[in-house]
Amino acid sequence: MARLEDWIREACDTLDRCIRRxxxxxxxxxxxxHPGERPAPELLLELIYTEFVARYEVGLxxxxxxxxxxxxxxxxxxxxxxxxxxxxxxxxxxxxxxxESETGPLGETAASDRPxxxxxxxxxxxxxxxxxxxxxxxxxxxxxxxxxxxxxLKRLVAVKILPRGEEKREDGPPRxxxxxxxxxxxxxxxxxxxxxxDDCRYVVxxxxxxGTAADRRGQPWKPRQAARLVETxxxxxxxxxxxxxxxxxxxxxxxxxxxxxxxKISDFGLAVRVERGRAASRQWLVGTPGYAAPExxxxxxxxxxxxxxxxxxxxxxxxxxxGRPPFRGRNAMETMLLVKRSDPVSPQKLQPHLHRDLAVICxxxxxxxxxxxxxxxxxxADDLRRFLEGHVITARPADPLERxxxxxxxxxxxxxxxxxxxxxxxxxALTRQWYESRLEQExxxxxxxxxxxxxxxxxxxxxxxxxxxQRYAEALSQAGQLxxxxxxxxxxxxxxxxxxPEDLRDFAWRLLDRLASAGRKDWDLFPPQPEDIGxxxxxxxxxxxxxxxxxxxxxxxERTILRLAASPDGRRLAVGCxxxxxxxxxxxxxxxxxxxxxxxHVGNGVTALAFSxxxxxxxxxxxxxxxxWSVPELKLLRxxxxxxxxxxxxxxxxxxxxxLAATDAGLRAASCREEANDAAAAMRTLRMDLGTFVSxxxxxxxxxxxxxxxxxxDLTCLAVDPEATAxxxxxxxxxxxxxxxxxxxxxxxxxxxxxPVSAAAFSxxxTLLAAASGxxxxxxxxxxxxxxxxxxxxxxxxxxxAFSxxxRQ
Numbered sequence: 136m137a138r139l140e141d142w143i144r145e146a147c148d149t150l151d152r153c154i155r156r157x158x159x160x161x162x163x164x165x166x167x168x169h170p171g172e173r174p175a176p177e178l179l180l181e182l183i184y185t186e187f188v189a190r191y192e193v194g195l196x197x198x199x200x201x202x203x204x205x206x207x208x209x210x211x212x213x214x215x216x217x218x219x220x221x222x223x224x225x226x227x228x229x230x231x232x233x234x235e236s237e238t239g240p241l242g243e244t245a246a247s248d249r250p251x252x253x254x255x256x257x258x259x260x261x262x263x264x265x266x267x268x269x270x271x272x273x274x275x276x277x278x279x280x281x282x283x284x285x286x287x288l289k290r291l292v293a294v295k296i297l298p299r300g301e302e303k304r305e306d307g308p309p310r311x312x313x314x315x316x317x318x319x320x321x322x323x324x325x326x327x328x329x330x331x332x333d334d335c336r337y338v339v340x341x342x343x344x345x346g347t348a349a350d351r352r353g354q355p356w357k358p359r360q361a362a363r364l365v366e367t368x369x370x371x372x373x374x375x376x377x378x379x380x381x382x383x384x385x386x387x388x389x390x391x392x393x394x395x396x397x398x399k400i401s402d403f404g405l406a407v408r409v410e411r412g413r414a415a416s417r418q419w420l421v422g423t424p425g426y427a428a429p430e431x432x433x434x435x436x437x438x439x440x441x442x443x444x445x446x447x448x449x450x451x452x453x454x455x456x457x458g459r460p461p462f463r464g465r466n467a468m469e470t471m472l473l474v475k476r477s478d479p480v481s482p483q484k485l486q487p488h489l490h491r492d493l494a495v496i497c498x499x500x501x502x503x504x505x506x507x508x509x510x511x512x513x514x515x516a517d518d519l520r521r522f523l524e525g526h527v528i529t530a531r532p533a534d535p536l537e538r539x540x541x542x543x544x545x546x547x548x549x550x551x552x553x554x555x556x557x558x559x560x561x562x563x564a565l566t567r568q569w570y571e572s573r574l575e576q577e578x579x580x581x582x583x584x585x586x587x588x589x590x591x592x593x594x595x596x597x598x599x600x601x602x603x604x605q606r607y608a609e610a611l612s613q614a615g616q617l618x619x620x621x622x623x624x625x626x627x628x629x630x631x632x633x634x635x636p637e638d639l640r641d642f643a644w645r646l647l648d649r650l651a652s653a654g655r656k657d658w659d660l661f662p663p664q665p666e667d668i669g670x671x672x673x674x675x676x677x678x679x680x681x682x683x684x685x686x687x688x689x690x691x692x693e694r695t696i697l698r699l700a701a702s703p704d705g706r707r708l709a710v711g712c713x714x715x716x717x718x719x720x721x722x723x724x725x726x727x728x729x730x731x732x733x734x735x736h737v738g739n740g741v742t743a744l745a746f747s748x749x750x751x752x753x754x755x756x757x758x759x760x761x762x763x764w765s766v767p768e769l770k771l772l773r774x775x776x777x778x779x780x781x782x783x784x785x786x787x788x789x790x791x792x793x794x795l796a797a798t799d800a801g802l803r804a805a806s807c808r809e810e811a812n813d814a815a816a817a818m819r820t821l822r823m824d825l826g827t828f829v830s831x832x833x834x835x836x837x838x839x840x841x842x843x844x845x846x847x848x849d850l851t852c853l854a855v856d857p858e859a860t861a862x863x864x865x866x867x868x869x870x871x872x873x874x875x876x877x878x879x880x881x882x883x884x885x886x887x888x889x890x891p892v893s894a895a896a897f898s899x900x901x902t903l904l905a906a907a908s909g910x911x912x913x914x915x916x917x918x919x920x921x922x923x924x925x926x927x928x929x930x931x932x933x934x935x936x937a938f939s940x941x942x943r944q
Contacts, residue, residue: 142169143178147185154189162186163205177476180212184468187220219471259284263337264330266294275402282342292327293342296335315340315403318378322371324391324401343399345392348451352387353458355486358493361455362519364390364398369448369516371400376441376512379409385447386426387454424470425460426450429503432471441512442505448515449500449508456493457485461501478503492522495531603636610634614647623929626651699935700744700753707767709753711741717755719769729769733757743784747791752807754794756782761796761818763807775805775818784852788876789859795821797864801847802879820847823879854895854904865892865906887913887924894935898942907933 146165153160162182166173174182183202190197199217203210259267266283272293273280283294316326328339348364356364368390375382382389383405391399405422422431428446453461461479464470479501482494496518502508509515509530518528570577610628617625629635629648698711701722710718711733719729733741734757743756752772753764761782763773779798786795787807796803796818803818852865861882865871869888872881888908895906904915912928915921938944 139171139174140178142171143174143182146182150182150185151189154186155193157193176209176212177472179206180209180216180472181469183209183213184216184220187217219468263294263296263332266292266339268294275404283339285339291342293340295338295340297337298335315401315406318375318380320371320374322367322397322399323375324399340401341399343391343393343401345394345396347388347392348390348398348455349387351458352454355458356455358456358486358489359523361452362493362523364455365448365452366516366519366523367398368400368451369512369519372444372448373512373516375400375406376409376444381407381409381441382444382447383407383431384422384427385444385451386423387451390451422447424464424467424474425462427474428505429474430505432474440505442508445500445508445512445515446505448512449497452497453479453482453501456482456489456497459485490522492528492531496522496528499530604639606634607636607639611643611647614651618647618650621928622651622653623931624927695740697740697742698744700746701937702746702750702766703748704750707746707750709744709746709755711744711755713740715740715757717741717753717764717769719753719767721767728767731764731769731771733762734760743782743796745785745787745794747787747807748789749791752791754785754787756785756796758782759798761785761794761805763794773805773807773816775816777803777818778820779803783850786853786855786862788855795853795855795862797850797853799849799867802850802853802864821879823847823874823881851891852893852895852906854897856897856901857899858901863895863897863904863906865895865908867891869908871895871906885913885915885922887922893933896936896938898938899940900942903938903942905936905938907936909933912936 146169150160150162150165162179165182173179183206187197187202199213202213202217206213259269260281261268263283265285265287267286268281268283270282271279272282275295278295278297281294281296283292284290285292315324316329319325324343325341326338327341330337330339355361368385372382372385380403382400382403384402385400389400389402391401393399422428422443424432426447428443430440431443431446450461462470462473462477464473479498482497483489483491496515500508500515509518514529518530521528610631614625614628617628625647629644629651635644694716695713696710697713698709700709700711701707702709706722707728708720708722710716710720712718715732715734717731717733718727720726721728733755739758741755741757743754743761745754746752746766747754751766753766753769755762755764756777759777759779759782761775761777762771764770765772775794777796777798779800781799782796782803783799784797787793788795792806792808794805794807796805800820802821802823804821805816805818848864849867850864851867852863854863855861855876856863860876862874862876862879863871864874869886869890869892871885871887871892873883874880875882885906887906888911890908892906892908895904897904902917904917906913906915907928910927910929910932912925912933914923914925
């Protein structure tokens, strides 16, 4: 059959070309050349009509009686076909008489005379009474629609203009205005005014600038969105029906959308009033091909039935769901024949994922027989609402199983609870029956089960003991491997209760613990005073943090040590605490030789400490203030303001004549030779020539990628080599660099860390540099440029680094 249809298409093209070239070809000639079966009547009619139209258009004036004689078996169909042909071409001929207008196949003129413009360059095209016409926003068969401004009420409106030559046409604006003006509904375009001039008649309507439902032709809507829109339209159509008005030209192009997507029905040009239940109109070609009902196009029954508008709503729903109208031929004639003889393709075939109920609703609206459609627009709207809410639709009765499934879908909570309750009741009944039947055997089973359970628990305990012992053995092995390089990490493993439980610690554990703690001495830096000691004195354990509090007793305030510094001769130890306390400790005598409080900002704590090279002075930082103290009496010598938020590190230069401070705002310097003064002097800002270090984009976490002018890095630590020719600077971004001293020019840049550099030190001979970040250490040989990275060198974050006097450790 498909091959026969293809042959008919090719035969139509061949016949059309031959007749237009002046050749004498007929349908019978082509049928004789086709040896196969005779085409079906509808295909044969297509071929006959092609010959008829081609002869008509070349001026041969074909006689219908000739075709009746040639094809007697198709007389009735040919009469109908030629009648429709005369109607269509009569409409076209009538439209040619209208000045500057064109007519479509159903009597829709394309344009009307434009009103006389005021000026070509003016924003207003013309004035029509009190309405200033701004631009053309639509053209129909017999009218133009303008966007206009109501100069009296100061609002934008739409003005539909029809020339005077159209006033006798049945579908002109007076009818539309009369029909629409009687309707006040939020989904029907409101008519404000009807007027006329010497040249035209016009209708002033509500302006909607959201486009039409036809603007997305070719792009299907979401099914539920389309169903909601058509439901809204159906209730508006029902409102019009209730007021005795039938639209008769419902299509996507006549559904205007507001800026918020609200649909409104427009163009009541073909509307009629219903009297006593039906309109007495009996016309041909009422509506638009592809959207009009068969009875409206072919005039086989009265066209004033609500069933025609039901069909139009179904056609709108069909196009919204599939992106195309229900029927679409190559021309208006072919489209009308499809409306009469063919059934629309199911929307589910064009959109396989479309819900079956929505397709059934759509196809019920498009039934050929008006009696098989929905009885009213309200019934259609109600069925769409049932679909949206998950109820059973009336268009397709559901079987009991489907009804149950829909009920479960709508009432999931109640259905789930009922199903669970039923299952529980059934389970309880079966369980009770099973227990009653097996009661005697259960007693014996319990005894056997208890014995098996006891054995399993014993095996499980044995396995757990084996696992604990295995973890303990692995921990001892790990501690032994760490002992040589990192005794602190080995000690941390040994004292982890998860790896080394106390009940398993034996001779091997005690030996490793003694070796890991060998050489370490614990000092009680803040011994309790006699007046602080009571009967309930007790040691307070340190908190879980990187900084360790010193040993304390009940009644004594907590002191957390933040910084330590050893004098060059090793005799004294400076201790800085979180509460601002500065303590000078005699390492040989193990007693505190002096104690004071640093700075005026109580609560900042000691953030940096440094001994002078000869050990006669001690520099300390408290927030943004730097102080210099005499040793060993801790007498205040000088005070400086670092002009920064935080001082992170301090170092002396040369033989102690200068002091450098690492701050969050760069490098600061002060002279220690100045006379003592109670007032705080300002430290100098040293401008560093950072060169490529500053231009490295990886140093910047946020835009701008280029550093600002006079950029100073956020420094976290400093170190000066023994010869006082170079300064190492670590930053909060993990980068570091070497500067020459005293010129402060950049000599090297390092990118070894991703976290802040916390500490740095030069070896006694100045050839080796050590820097720390987190728990890792980086070693750099200055002469050869060879570096080594020690990951996890300590089991806690490193806050200080130092070399042994011989530089080997």
